[in-house]
Amino acid sequence: MNHYTEIHPDGTRAYQFVADTAYVRESGTKGEHKAAEYILKEAEKIAAQPGKETYIQTPRMELFQCPDFQEKRAELTICQPYEKSYRVRAYLNGACTPAEGITAPFLFVGKGDDISLSKAKGAVVLVCDPVREDMINKIKDAGAVGFVTVCGTPLDQGEDRTPIQYRRKACDLPGAAIHYLDAVEIVEKEASMCRLNIQQSEISRNSANVAVRILGTEFPEEIVTVTAHYDSVPEGPGAYDNMSGGAMAMEAFLYFAEHRPARTMEFIWFGSEEKGLIGSQNYVKSHENEMGKHVFNLNVDLAGQLLGGNVLGVTADPTVCAALKALMEENQLGVTIKNQVWASDSNTFAWKAVPALTLNRDGFGMHTRHDTVEYISPRALAEGAKTLCTAAAWVANEPELSFEREIPADMKRELEKYFAS
CATH class of the missing domain: 3.50.30.30 (Glucose Oxidase; domain 1)
Structure with a gap:
């Protein structure tokens, strides 16, 4: 375990990221497409910094079709x-x-x-x-x-x-x-x-995932993903659910762009999560030939409001929870850790036998018109991003991962049922 005292995410910058995308981003709409372009350009700015082209691949947009239904x-x-x-x-x-x-x-x-x-x-x-x-x-x-x-x-x-x-x-x-x-x-x-x-x-809609990869220094063949969805429901602009999570993922990309990890890291902003985890399902399907190289997924879904507590929903062996508990205590980061299947994009990775977690925070207004940037806190964004980066740095840099990488049998059964429905 390590102290990660150098991790200092910028909550004001993250808040501006949320404010810049404060519009409805329903899957397949102009709003979602606009947000994808915004995320891509932000990632390109970071990747274009001098010297980083040697280890940061060109940010990309992966297009896919999202099946949907239209009420008549x-x-x-x-x-x-x-x-x-x-x-x-x-x-x-x-x-x-x-x-x-x-x-x-x-x-x-x-x-x-x-x-x-x-x-x-x-x-x-x-x-x-x-x-x-x-x-x-x-x-x-x-x-x-x-x-x-x-x-x-x-x-x-x-x-x-x-x-x-x-x-x-x-x-x-x-x-x-x-x-x-x-x-x-x-x-x-x-x-x-x-x-x-x-x-x-x-019907079918056009959607996209935005992704960028940092090549690892010591274990480039092993992949750690940091993920969040950027689409919203049609009822509201989804600042809490989940552009705040998207902002925290961007803060993580900024940190690891400056502090190159030992393992390869992929940062992904998923489209069409609200339609049934369609973006993450498309990702694991299109990257099927390399899923055996993925060692961990760290996802963020519901974030950024001040009054609440951070929860790590861990879909993996209990040894992961024990290791995370020790890490959070060492770095004095207040979290609650729950060992269960979580209804977010982390499910998709766990379904494909990749240990995964979702960072989640209590909040107000999910899936309503009240889910706006006015309820988002720069302080909460910074605290959440620090928790995310600390957990990601541990997984990305430990020479030997101390946890079992097998998904427990009861979770496997629950995930199979989840994706069959």
């Missing part, structure tokens, strides 16, 4: 005991109804418990929370013909009353999200019959 119609009308239409948004990657929709009994099933779902055959069910594939399977097995889930809070007004759009494989069931306040009205009025109409189509 999402309608929910309560037919009995009253008639009223409510604003809903389709669960993308789910099923469509017939063109005329489906008319069926409407049933509130709370959290989707077995007793409530025992009455769901032939009905459209309302579930309290957004659902994932396991609950959708449960709803289908109960015989329901569609589902509606609740999002938002009772305090929302104006724009915040717009339902959130979710992407889930919905097992041949049409699904939609409705706002909390509308759901309350529906349940209070004891809705018993509805018409649900969901129409969507599959």
